[in-house]
Every structure is written in C-alpha cells, then in structure tokens.
Amino acid sequence: MALLPRRRSHTRPVPLAAALVVACACAVPSQAAAPGAPGVALPSMGDVSSQSLSPVAERKLGDRIMRSVRRDPAVVDDPLVQEHVQRIWDSLLTSARRRGEITEDFDAVYAWQPFLVKDRSVNAFALPGGYIGIHFGLLAVTATPEEFASVLAHELSHVTQRHIARLMNQSKEASWVSIASMVLGAIALSRSPQAGQALILGGQGLAQQGQLNFSRDMEREADRVGQGVLDDAGFDPTGMARMFELLARASRLNDDNSFPYLRTHPLTTERIGEAQARLGGSSLGGLRANRPLSASAQALAVAQQMVSARSRVLMDPRSTSLGPMLAQAELPNERLPAGVNPLVAHYTGLVAAVALRDAAQVDALSRKVREDVAALPDAQAPTARRLWQLTWAEGLIDTGRAAQGLAMLQPSLMTGRPLEPGSASALQPQARPELMLRARAALNLPEVRDGRGEVQAALGDAASRLQALQAEAQGQDLAAWQLLGAVFTRLNQPLRAVRAEAEAAALMGDLQGALDRVQAVRKRYPAPSSADLIELQVLDARARVWMQNLKDDLRDAQG
Structure with a gap:
C-alpha cells in the first residue's frame, strides 16, 4: 500500500512509523535518513523466536488500529464481495496451517480478517494482528481466482512470517496512533489529497537504507512462502507470476499513480524471474493448463468474474462512471466490444442500475443476466444464478419494492412471490449475504395496518x-x-x-x-x-x- 506521498522535504525528523506500515504495505519507500539516525541491527529472515513483540501484543495493536480505520467511510462491507474474498482467504488459511506457516501459538490469537476499501487504486495491505485491507481496484483488475489469490497469499505470508513484528522491534518510537494515521491518510488521499497528506505527515516516518534492504528480503520471502501456500491451496501457482506481469504491464501503460501496490511492492525483473523459476521450468501458461477444471474451480472462476464486475461499479459510484456501464449493457450481444463477456457486461450494468436506483433498468438487466446464466455450463450456473438473484433482490429493495425483494429471499414468510417464480432459486438461506439482505428488506417494509x-x-x-x-x-x-x-x-x-x-x-x-x-x-x-x-x-x-x-x-x- 502506498502510505507515503511523493518525496517532500521536512524541517524535523519524525518517528519511524513508516517502517510499521511498510510491514503492512510491505516495502519502505525510499527517503533520506534522518541526520544522526542510529544503525539498525536486522534479525535473520525466518527467525521469529527472538521477536519481543508477542502475538497477543500484535493483535491488540491491530485491534486499536482497526478501531480507527473502521471510522473511514471508504472502509465498507459489501456482503457479496466480502463473501467471495473470505472464501479465497479461508482456503489460503487452511493451506498455511497445513504447511505449518501458521503455528498454534498465534493461530487463535490473530484476527485473520480481510476488509474492503472503496478505492479505485490497485492495492492491498496487511496490518498488525492479521487484518488485511483490499481495495476494490485490485478486485476490479483480477480476472481469475489465481491472480487475486496470489496477492492474498503474498500478504498472508507477510503476517505468518511476522514481518510486522520484526520491523516494529526496530522502531521503539512507533505507536498505534502513528500507524493508524498512516493508513487513514493513505485511504483519504483518494478523496482529498490535502486531508490525506495532513494525516500522513502526522504519522510519517523516515526509512533508512538498511530497512529498505530488509523489506526487499521480506518481499522475496513473502513471494516464496506465498507461492507455496497458493499451490497447496489448489490454485495454479503460475497465478503469482501472471499477476506480477499483469500489474507491471498495466502500470507501464497507465502510470497515473493508480497502482500503489507496485510502489510499495516493487516488481523487479528479478522477482518476476524468481516467481517463474519456482515453477520448475514450466511454461507461464500454467502447470495445470491441460487439466480440466473441477466443478468447484469453475464455480469460483465465474464468481471472480462477477465480483470483479461488481467491484468496478462499487469502487466509483459516480453517475458519470455508472452511465457508460449501463450504456454498454444495453447493447445487443452482437454489438458488444470484441472479447467482452455478455454475462459480465450485463451484470456490471445491473449493479450500476441498482446503484442508480433505476427500477426499469434493474428489471430489464435482470432479465438479460438471467438469460446469460441459463447459457452457462452446469458447474457455473448455480453460483452465477445466486449472485444474480441476490443483486436483483438488492435492486428491488433499493427501488422501493422491499416486499418483492423479501419474497425472493424468504418466500415462506411473505404472501408475495418473486417476479419470475419460474426461476430456479440458488439462494443459501443461512449465508451472510442472504441474511443481511433479508434484514434490509424487513427494515424497508412499509408500516401498513x-x-x-x-x-x-x-x-x-x-x-x-x-x-x-x-x-x-x-x-x-x-x-x-x-x-x-x-x-x-x-x-x-x-x-x-x-x-x-x-x-x-x-x-x-x-x-x-x-x-x-x-x-x-x-x-x-x-x-x-x-x-x-x-x-x-x-x-x-x-x-x-x-x-x-x-x-x-x-x-x-x-x-
């Protein structure tokens, strides 16, 4: 995560809080060292037994930071996106436990909790205690589960290797206040550069060359461990190398500071080459390229496409951004741009229509998405149908038709019926998105005698x-x-x-x-x-x- 603005001069040195957020964002931006700053003795990579910051203390620190971070309106909870992120995150946690990366002494202590940030920038970051922040912009550019999972596996490995604790032990002046200021400032930059800069400067630290080198070592270790976790979880391990190349190529084509992940996780040719070398000389096309995808992998793939589409809408809900999404969704299939998946285009338009509270468009695009879902393979259709039905119910609630939305979500409770009762339901009554939407629908029911x-x-x-x-x-x-x-x-x-x-x-x-x-x-x-x-x-x-x-x-x- 980019937690520092572009290099500026300061009149006085400030605490070394940057190093801590660097552990969160996982690389220290290069700045001049403070005059007379003491040297830093770096611990050996892989040796966490001598760290003075205990897992319990790190979790408490993370909780305090999160109590500040949650206040920011950019930190949001979209149940559909959150559920998809949690599913991939849980599979990586299971893999890390199986491999011994997560040991018993801190497994139950850490939060292991991902959260979402409504921001267009391509970014992710780890905080003390196992909290992982994910920008909608990252979800928007990741087309496959492997690409997204590779970033989560990398961030998870920064946590399991206790990189945050190692850097914190080098900075006795750092506090939860300074770290929280850095995180909040970085998030605020997307909305108000002046406010964001003020928050950052309030907690900004200086980084020494020794810490920069240490962070590069951390990056390599997180790459190596993360790629093993990714493979063990059943994802194509080439996803990490592909994600590196995707981000590097996209940033070269669009160098407008939209890719803070690359500034805090510098992608050198060496790192990309190392990621490829760990694949044992196989082609970048994928170790599993010739293997048929399992039904669960196919379902996860279509979920990633639809969640990516949803994130593109949620990360920038301005009407000027939503209009073009609706316009493309209204095109006949044969007029869609080459390579555009009709399901993705129509579902993007549906989410945009819900955001605009356009009842007519919600209904029209729901019908289009329903047709697209019907054409999917059997392994993908139930997952796509559920995401469509949840989004349709959301649209009904947000356009003043809460009773119809509730009827879709809980037909046994209300006397009404879904608009299209012939549609096979793929909803999961006890799942969090369904429960949250049912509560919203109940709250929006009119008070009639x-x-x-x-x-x-x-x-x-x-x-x-x-x-x-x-x-x-x-x-x-x-x-x-x-x-x-x-x-x-x-x-x-x-x-x-x-x-x-x-x-x-x-x-x-x-x-x-x-x-x-x-x-x-x-x-x-x-x-x-x-x-x-x-x-x-x-x-x-x-x-x-x-x-x-x-x-x-x-x-x-x-x-």
Whole structure:
C-alpha cells in the first residue's frame, strides 16, 4: 500500500512509523535518513523466536488500529464481495496451517480478517494482528481466482512470517496512533489529497537504507512462502507470476499513480524471474493448463468474474462512471466490444442500475443476466444464478419494492412471490449475504395496518438470525450490529437497540460514545424489570471492557 506521498522535504525528523506500515504495505519507500539516525541491527529472515513483540501484543495493536480505520467511510462491507474474498482467504488459511506457516501459538490469537476499501487504486495491505485491507481496484483488475489469490497469499505470508513484528522491534518510537494515521491518510488521499497528506505527515516516518534492504528480503520471502501456500491451496501457482506481469504491464501503460501496490511492492525483473523459476521450468501458461477444471474451480472462476464486475461499479459510484456501464449493457450481444463477456457486461450494468436506483433498468438487466446464466455450463450456473438473484433482490429493495425483494429471499414468510417464480432459486438461506439482505428488506417494509403482523414477523426473524450471525462472528460483525440496532428500534426494544448501537460504536473506535450510550440508558431504567435487568447487566459488562480499552488507548497515545 502506498502510505507515503511523493518525496517532500521536512524541517524535523519524525518517528519511524513508516517502517510499521511498510510491514503492512510491505516495502519502505525510499527517503533520506534522518541526520544522526542510529544503525539498525536486522534479525535473520525466518527467525521469529527472538521477536519481543508477542502475538497477543500484535493483535491488540491491530485491534486499536482497526478501531480507527473502521471510522473511514471508504472502509465498507459489501456482503457479496466480502463473501467471495473470505472464501479465497479461508482456503489460503487452511493451506498455511497445513504447511505449518501458521503455528498454534498465534493461530487463535490473530484476527485473520480481510476488509474492503472503496478505492479505485490497485492495492492491498496487511496490518498488525492479521487484518488485511483490499481495495476494490485490485478486485476490479483480477480476472481469475489465481491472480487475486496470489496477492492474498503474498500478504498472508507477510503476517505468518511476522514481518510486522520484526520491523516494529526496530522502531521503539512507533505507536498505534502513528500507524493508524498512516493508513487513514493513505485511504483519504483518494478523496482529498490535502486531508490525506495532513494525516500522513502526522504519522510519517523516515526509512533508512538498511530497512529498505530488509523489506526487499521480506518481499522475496513473502513471494516464496506465498507461492507455496497458493499451490497447496489448489490454485495454479503460475497465478503469482501472471499477476506480477499483469500489474507491471498495466502500470507501464497507465502510470497515473493508480497502482500503489507496485510502489510499495516493487516488481523487479528479478522477482518476476524468481516467481517463474519456482515453477520448475514450466511454461507461464500454467502447470495445470491441460487439466480440466473441477466443478468447484469453475464455480469460483465465474464468481471472480462477477465480483470483479461488481467491484468496478462499487469502487466509483459516480453517475458519470455508472452511465457508460449501463450504456454498454444495453447493447445487443452482437454489438458488444470484441472479447467482452455478455454475462459480465450485463451484470456490471445491473449493479450500476441498482446503484442508480433505476427500477426499469434493474428489471430489464435482470432479465438479460438471467438469460446469460441459463447459457452457462452446469458447474457455473448455480453460483452465477445466486449472485444474480441476490443483486436483483438488492435492486428491488433499493427501488422501493422491499416486499418483492423479501419474497425472493424468504418466500415462506411473505404472501408475495418473486417476479419470475419460474426461476430456479440458488439462494443459501443461512449465508451472510442472504441474511443481511433479508434484514434490509424487513427494515424497508412499509408500516401498513393490514400488514403489521407480517412486518413484525419479518423483523423478528431478521433479529434472531442476525444475532446468530453475530455469535458466529464473536461479536465482531460491524454491519450486523448496525442492522440489529435498526431492527430492534423498529421492534420497539430500546435496550437491545442501545446494546447494538454501542457495540457498533465501539468497533468503529468511538469508545466514549459507546460508554455514553450505556450511561444514558442506565438513567432511563432506574428500576428495571427482571427482563431488562439481564440486558443492563450485559451492557455493564461490555462497558467495563470498553472503559479498559479506552484507558489503554489514551495511555499509549500519550506515551
């Protein structure tokens, strides 16, 4: 991740926080060393036993950084994209565990959590404690699962090899505040250069040549380990070499700072050659080029194409960008540009129509996507059909037709039926995207007297299922807490609504706001009933945790 602006002169040296984000972004940008800066003794690559930063301490650091990062509006949760990313991420985690890259001493400690950044730049970065940031721009340019997985495998290997801990041990002045400032500043650059530069300069560090060399060694180690993880997970290991060449070629053709991944992960000819050499002399076309793809691999391939299309829309939701996507989707198939997949073109247009809340286009493009899905091979059709149906339901909800959207997602609850009941359903009732959309649909149902029972049933069902989802996520699902707060408010359950709102505030770093909510609700219920008392006791227990987190954050920020 590009965490530093172009080289500028400064009047005073600042802490070496850059090195930490470099571990996150995985390469230190070249800058002049501070006058009189002490030398740095570098640990041996592969030796993590002597690191003073424990996995527990690194996770706590990552949690603090994430509480700041989640506040940024560019950090988003799109359930469809998130699910696809999580599926690939989980397969890489399983591979790393099997290979021994993830050891028992920190497997249960780290978050191992990817998150999405609404940004057009091609980028990904790792943070302390196993948090991985992924820009929509990266998803938009990766055409195959192997290409995308190769970047995730590389970032995962920076975490498993404890590169962040190694660099942190070289910078005693670094703090979670400076790292968070760097990450937030880099994200803010895409929206406001002035604001982003201010945040970056507030936490920017200087890098010495020794650290630069160390980071190059880290890059090579992450390449080597990541390629092994990629292969063991069942992906074509040539995906890493192909991704290197794709990014290098694209940046040469379009050198407009859209590829910060290349500035923080410099792709030298040597690194590309090493990636190819590790394939044992096989052609770049792929070790598995002549092997038929399994049904699951085919399903993942079509999911990558559709998620990539969705990301192209979500990364730039301006109407001036969405218009051309709709225009291309409206063309007859024979008039589409050469090499353009009709399914991808029509699905891109459908997502754009949903973003524009254009009901007529949502319906028209849904029909086109349905026809494209029907023409797919049997191995790909169910996956593509589910993504289409989820996006169609999203469009119905966002264009004022929540009851129809809910009927698609949960036909047993409502009396209505999908617009096209002949369409075979590929939805997964207990999956997170379906649950989140059902909650959104229930919240958007109109308050009508005749349908009050159905509305209450839909809201109650959404609440119970979101709570189960939250339990599975160990209380870390920010979007689910936000939805729960709205659902409980609509159900006239104020205590539960306050709990959900406070949990969401705490996850977004507003610990004082979470505590203020608890204090306010305590005053509101001076003599609670037995049922309310249980809820208040839960709130009190959570408040003690938030108070301790707040004290720790303030102490470390000042120290």
